[in-house]
Amino acid sequence: MPDWTYQPLRGIAGALLGVRRSRRVALRALAWTGSLPGGGRLVARLLGHRHPPAHLSGTVAGVAVRSRLGAAMPPQVARDAVRALPPLGAGLVLVEPVELADVPLVRQAATGRRVPLLVRTGDPAVTAALAAHVDAILPTDDEERHRPKRDVAQTHPECPSLEHRGGIVLPASPAVGAVARVLADPAKVVLATPALLIEAGPGWFGRVMEAATPTAPAPSLWPAGSDPRRWPAWWWGMVTGVVIAVAGLVAAAVALGPVLLWYDRAFLDMDQESLHAVNHHLVHFLRHDRITLAGTMVAIGVLYIGLAAGGMRRGWPWAREAYLVSGAIGFAAVPYLFTHGYVEPLHTALAVVLLPMFLAAARRPRERPRWTSRPDGPERERRRALTGQLLMVITGIGLFAGGVAVSAVGLGGVFVPSDLEYLGTGPDTLQAAAGTRLLPFIAHDRAGFGGALLAAAAAITLLSAWGWRRGESWVWWTLTLAAVAGFVPAVLTHLAIGYVDLWHLAPVLLGMALTATALTLSRPYLCSA
Numbered sequence: 001m002p003d004w005t006y007q008p009l010r011g012i013a014g015a016l017l018g019v020r021r022s023r024r025v026a027l028r029a030l031a032w033t034g035s036l037p038g039g040g041r042l043v044a045r046l047l048g049h050r051h052p053p054a055h056l057s058g059t060v061a062g063v064a065v066r067s068r069l070g071a072a073m074p075p076q077v078a079r080d081a082v083r084a085l086p087p088l089g090a091g092l093v094l095v096e097p098v099e100l101a102d103v104p105l106v107r108q109a110a111t112g113r114r115v116p117l118l119v120r121t122g123d124p125a126v127t128a129a130l131a132a133h134v135d136a137i138l139p140t141d142d143e144e145r146h147r148p149k150r151d152v153a154q155t156h157p158e159c160p161s162l163e164h165r166g167g168i169v170l171p172a173s174p175a176v177g178a179v180a181r182v183l184a185d186p187a188k189v190v191l192a193t194p195a196l197l198i199e200a201g202p203g204w205f206g207r208v209m210e211a212a213t214p215t216a217p218a219p220s221l222w223p224a225g226s227d228p229r230r231w232p233a234w235w236w237g238m239v240t241g242v243v244i245a246v247a248g249l250v251a252a253a254v255a256l257g258p259v260l261l262w263y264d265r266a267f268l269d270m271d272q273e274s275l276h277a278v279n280h281h282l283v284h285f286l287r288h289d290r291i292t293l294a295g296t297m298v299a300i301g302v303l304y305i306g307l308a309a310g311g312m313r314r315g316w317p318w319a320r321e322a323y324l325v326s327g328a329i330g331f332a333a334v335p336y337l338f339t340h341g342y343v344e345p346l347h348t349a350l351a352v353v354l355l356p357m358f359l360a361a362a363r364r365p366r367e368r369p370r371w372t373s374r375p376d377g378p379e380r381e382r383r384r385a386l387t388g389q390l391l392m393v394i395t396g397i398g399l400f401a402g403g404v405a406v407s408a409v410g411l412g413g414v415f416v417p418s419d420l421e422y423l424g425t426g427p428d429t430l431q432a433a434a435g436t437r438l439l440p441f442i443a444h445d446r447a448g449f450g451g452a453l454l455a456a457a458a459a460i461t462l463l464s465a466w467g468w469r470r471g472e473s474w475v476w477w478t479l480t481l482a483a484v485a486g487f488v489p490a491v492l493t494h495l496a497i498g499y500v501d502l503w504h505l506a507p508v509l510l511g512m513a514l515t516a517t518a519l520t521l522s523r524p525y526l527c528s529a
Contacts, residue, residue: 001030002047003203004389004468023198027077030084030202040114043087046465047206051317052091053213053369060092060168060189061136063116067091068183069208070115072170072191075102078109078117086115089205094168094191096120097140103129110134174200175376180211210469211373218314218370233364237308237323240357245301247350248294252489255290259283263345268437278433281423284497286442293449295489296456299482300330303459306478308361311467315367322462326455327358333451339411340440340447347448374471374528381525382470388521389468392479395514396461402507403453410447414439418504456486464518468526476519476526483515 006026013022034040052067059065070092073081078095085093093113095106098121110117110133119130122140130137167188171179174196182188190208197204219232231239254261258272265271275282304323311319334351337344376382409416420426431439460482467475490508494500 001026001202002465003201004386004393004465006201006203007383008387008390024077024080027080027084030087031080032083034083034087035112040083040087044089045321047088047203052089052209055186055214056091056183056209056212058186058189060116061118061138063092063118063135065091065116067209068186068189069179069205069212070094070189070191071197072096072168072193074194075099075105075109077194078105082109082113082115082117085205088202089209090115090192092116092118092189092191094118094120094138095134096138097122098126098130099123100125100129102126106130107133171196174204176204176207176211177373177375179208180373183208183212210371213369213371213373215315215369215371215373219367221309221313228360231360231364232313233320233361233366234308234312236357236361236364237312238305240327240354240361241301241304241306241308243301243350243354243357244304245298248297248299248301248485251297252291252294255287255294259287259290261346264441267342268435268441270434270438275434278438279423279425279430281497282430282434284499285419285423286445288493288497288499289442289445289449291493292490293445293452295486296449296452299486300326300452300456300459302482302485303456303463303478306474306482307459307463310472310474310478311463312361313367314371315369316371316467317366318462318466320366322459322466324362325462326459327362329458330451330455331355331358333407333448333454336407336410336447336451337444340444342437342440342444344444371469372471374469377470377525377528381528385468385522385525388518388525389464391514391518391521392464393461395511395518396457396464398507398511398514399457399460400454403450403457405450406453407447407450410443410445410450414443414446416504418499418501421501422499456482468522470525471528473527476523479515480519483512483519487512487515 010022013026016022017025030043032039033043036042052069056067056069057065058068060068067089068091070090071081071085072094073096075095075098078093082093092115093109095102095109095117096119098106098119100123103126106117106119107130110130116135118136118138119126119134120138120140121127121130127137167185169182169188169190170193171182171190179190182190192200192204260268260272260275268275270278272283275286303326307319307323312323331351331354337347415423415427423430427439460479463475463479469475487508491505491512494505
């Protein structure tokens with residue numbers, strides 16, 4: 001339930017299920033996932049690694065907490081809240097007000113809890129019934145509870161709040177900057193109310209923790225010294241991206257020129273003229289495969305450069321994770337190139353060169369936090385950007401599914417029906433005319449493209465899911481340049497060679513439309529000054 005699904009889809013869910021029911025469904029879905037073995041950790045990772053900074057730890061009513069950022073919930077939703085909110089970043093849950101009839105609900109909530117559970121009540125019978133089941137019981141003090149918190153209201157008028165006994169603050173506004181400044185006081189605890197979470201979305205905890213994280217100025221793009229052994233992880237990640245992008249440009253130059261290199265001709269025992277004699281569309285078909293692969297390689301390079309220079313350099317943990325996941329998928333797909341018995345020298349050499357660079361980026365110590373916390377800005381702008389984020393994640397998932405499909409074709413059937421319609425022949429006829437090595441040669445190219453598309457799609461999906469923050473313009477430019485490199489050559493090549501089957505091009509055209517819409521909606525937010 002990240003913000004990029006919650007905010008764009010909450011109106012639709014409310015219309016279909018009813019507003020109250022849709023909220024309970026969302027909360028219970030998160031609670032069910034969080035209650036599974038490893039489910040809470042999975043939710044935290046999928047939503048962008050909710051690691052509270054050390055200074056947010058402290059004590060509440062004598063109870064030690066990892067984070068002084070939590071939630072205040074009524075007894076009716078306490079059980080679901082205790083399971084759903086900690087993976088999102090809540091360090092404690094306060095249930096209030098608790099009456100004697102609510103004791104069974106609180107006991108159910110306390111079973112299997114992973115964060116401290118506190119209760120507020122003024123009934124001694126409730127205190128006696130729950131003392132052995134919860135971590136602390138706070139007394140009710142209506143006068144203190146409803147006293148305006150003057151220091152927050154005066155210093156941060158955009159975030160009026162109420163303070164309970166013991167320094168517990170319940171913000172009335174989701175402005176994360178003001179909340180982060182309140183948490184700078186180790187005696188203060190901030191608890192989100194249901195109304196605040198409904199308005200701000202479940203990503204509010206993560207945004208507050210990021211705003212509260214102590215940071216330092218970002219390092220220069222040019223690290224001191226020429227000794228590679230001293231280069232930081234992000235620099236190795238950027239070098240990896242540059243090498244992949246340059247290799248993609250070289251591959252594009254070959255595809256636009258001779259199409260076949262000397263080792264290709266040696267493997268096929270044919271040159272370009274011989275292939276043209278077999279089928280007058282065959283050379284164009286090989287060119288379109290190789291141009292598409294080259295564009296995907298350039299897109300991967302751009303994505304890695306952006307993740308390294310824009311994210312890893314600033315200490316964003318999710319940027320390093322996205323880089324490592326994408327790279328691991330890419331290297332895992334390298335054996336695709338050898339499946340059909342054709343060991344291409346340049347691709348093999350490229351993999352050998354890239355592997356130590358990738359490992360250096362993976363093994364070097366990560367940077368400490370160096371990002372800049374910016375004001376929230378207009379909420380309408382953020383909501384539009386969240387819709388764009390959802391569309392971009394859908395695009396990345398679609399590209400990953402496309403990578404799986406292309407890999408299956410490359411490792412199995414070699415051609416799809418539209419390929420054979422364009423060539424005007426069948427695989428048996430081609431094999432009879434060109435020999436037994438032509439189909440493995442084509443399959444080799446297709447499998448390589450499938451693996452590259454998987455790596456690119458993983459980077460796009462994770463960067464889109466984790467990287468949306470106001471003012472992070474590098475995210476917008478990275479995705480824009482990667483989209484241009486990946487989509488434009490593929491479409492132009494199909495048009496140039498006359499391969500214009502609309503069913504074949506539909507996924508690419510849909511991806512272009514979704515990407516253009518997503519980036520248009522998100523630009524004011526991501527590129528905010």
